[in-house]
Amino acid sequence: MSAPAPLDPISVRRAVEATLAEDLGRAGDITSAATIPADARARVAIVARASGRLAGLQLAEAAFVALDAGVSFEAAMADGARLTPGDVVARIEGPARAVLSAERTALNFLGHLSGVATATSVYADLIAHTRARICCTRKTTPGLRTFEKYAVRCGGGVNHRFGLDDAILIKDNHVAVAGGIAAALRAAKAAAGHLVKIEIEVDTLDQLDEAIAEGADVVLLDNMPPETLREAVRRVGTRMLTEASGNVSLKTVVAIAESGVDLISVGRITHSAPTLDLGLDIQVG
Template structure:
């Protein structure tokens, strides 16, 4: 069974509260307030309108709960579950005005995060027969990095760095400013702690050989062709972990994985995932 990281409740609530405040604007949901009587109770089902991988239940629950309407939430599925069109993933019951006021925020989180987990699953499925892992990048929606990287995990993918302080990734611009790949690596090694990992991005096989000579343990092969990736794997002989990145698409990820690289990273799984479609089917019950 997929082991998912737990996102602290405090972080979820802080993120969702900011989103609710954005949507409430200056005076709240005037449409619901002006059309529904105070004290009206409703119940609703959240329904999947397509097939995919579910993600974002805790964010949706927080949206309803933080709206202040004493909404009772019951989930029927779990993040990471494969859901089918028509599946009821959760039910909601409580104050009708508050429920409708928080509906869009709840469904936005579910649709966005389930879209990422479902899109990630498509990439993962294409490389499942290989030893490669599908990774996300730091190209995420501002303010939603933790949630989006969690969604990648729900889809069976792996996480790269969460931030600039996680690990050292020496990129082409670092090398350009520092003067050489060797100088950049030696400078980093002289200053980082013994628990901080180091990865170097290379553009050519020549640079890769230089990184290997320096004993770099993880090498990112940037925009290598399929043939160049095969050559890199052959030259490496298992000395370092190899990560392929740049130009990774759903239709070429299988070919990339079959070259023998260890990791494949792509911003596509977070930045280009289509939203997953959910609906909220509401039924009015009566006064509280």
């Protein structure tokens, strides 16, 4: 797959600077300052230690360059690429102190985001024979949502809403307080701008029928078994998008996808993705 559109450079810079400041503290990297001559240079390579999908190169590069503009960062692969152990991801050359001080920040971003991309790709690969697409949720690491959602795209998934302000998603608690499916949808339509999509969560086929009658844009089919999902897809037809959610796992995702739904939301691709093992191999020179 091709790499997704680049991340916003302002967001990248702010996140990297905040993370470096957290790591460098008040006195900076006292280990590198004490043991490495100021004029020493280093050539290093970021190398994959495990199989997976790559994400986060912009953040890794920004970490090195932030500490010294003279650092050279050459990507050997692109975000979204499939990795095998031993693959060289990038080559970096520059002042040794800057390279070593930025190493952990760069690898933290790269390993975490590649882990999200990898987790996403495992799900996406399993359902590649269906029409369904894997999408993320708002169950993200505080402060890292933009980057984790980017990593989902690198792994072959698609993004759900980014926050509470870019789409209306009427959940079961909204329905309960609003007085039912019809009442919630009518209120949402009265308040929404012409570019704002409206999605509503339903737990039963009777609720689905109400959502169809009121004309939602997307229906969230929550915790329905595959046979119920198939019937829900049949009833919806082409009138709206269908999204399945609720305890989706690698064991259940294929059956869910084969029901015919358009989207399957999976929280664990962001909130539970293990870090992908990437390391920094150094050659002093």
